[in-house]
Amino acid sequence: MQLALFVIVAIFTLGGALGVVATRNVVHAALFLLLSLLGVAGAYLLLLAEFLALVQILIYGGAVTIVVLFAVMLTRSSEYPKITDNPQWPLGLLTATVLSVVLGAAFWLAPETAMQPQAPAFTDLGQSLFTKWALPFEIASLVLLVALIGAIIIARQQNVGPPIGPAAGVSQPEGED
């Protein structure tokens, strides 16, 4: 039963991931990413990490996919269908396959653990997060704050106008702060 569920989750995850790296359409790639990340949430559920599954669906399904679609919309240009893969993609495929095989072999050769998966209680998770991991937790909140402010400052519209053509922007004086 669990194995069947795992196979379904793996098909969703890997199929979505292959869709992300194979499709020509950027919007389709974003939707494939959503499929893959929902599959990962299913894997978390199989690993008894309900809280992480919830966070995964909320953050990736809710926030990240929306941000991706917004970015695609705002940079909507006629060039997307023309941007295909690199000429070096066979080399990339070879490298990625070798990496996967090496990682898989390393896991395969690792000593077997006979333990059963255990579900941590929500309370234990929260307690550990706010006592033992309190400092990293605060630093993470600072990182989020800095990233948000940085994103706003970087993306702020400074000179209104249509985007200038490729390579023409080299000598263009930029509106600095």
Added chain:
Amino acid sequence: MVPLLYFQLLGAALFGIGFYGVLARRSAVLIVLSIELMLNAVNINLIAAAAYMNGAGRFVAFDGQIIAIFVITVAAAEVGLAFAIILRMYRNRGTVNVDEINLLKW
């Protein structure tokens, strides 16, 4: 019960696919999506290890899950910043093709 190895192999395969995407794609948006795939592959491994090796050796109770929470946090921040940079790039150069973004290349 699904063995730990299956989850680790799933993570390895997902990481490889994301790695291929980073290497082979030319659109900056698709490269960021592939990086997300790689981060999720790492998270699968972390959570699988947290579930199966609970209390084994130096592994303390479900620390893996907490590290995964931090990975998700940083990934969210990274997506926001990455798309701000892509937007800026598009406004300045009119392209999101990383092969044409060569201002720092000598």
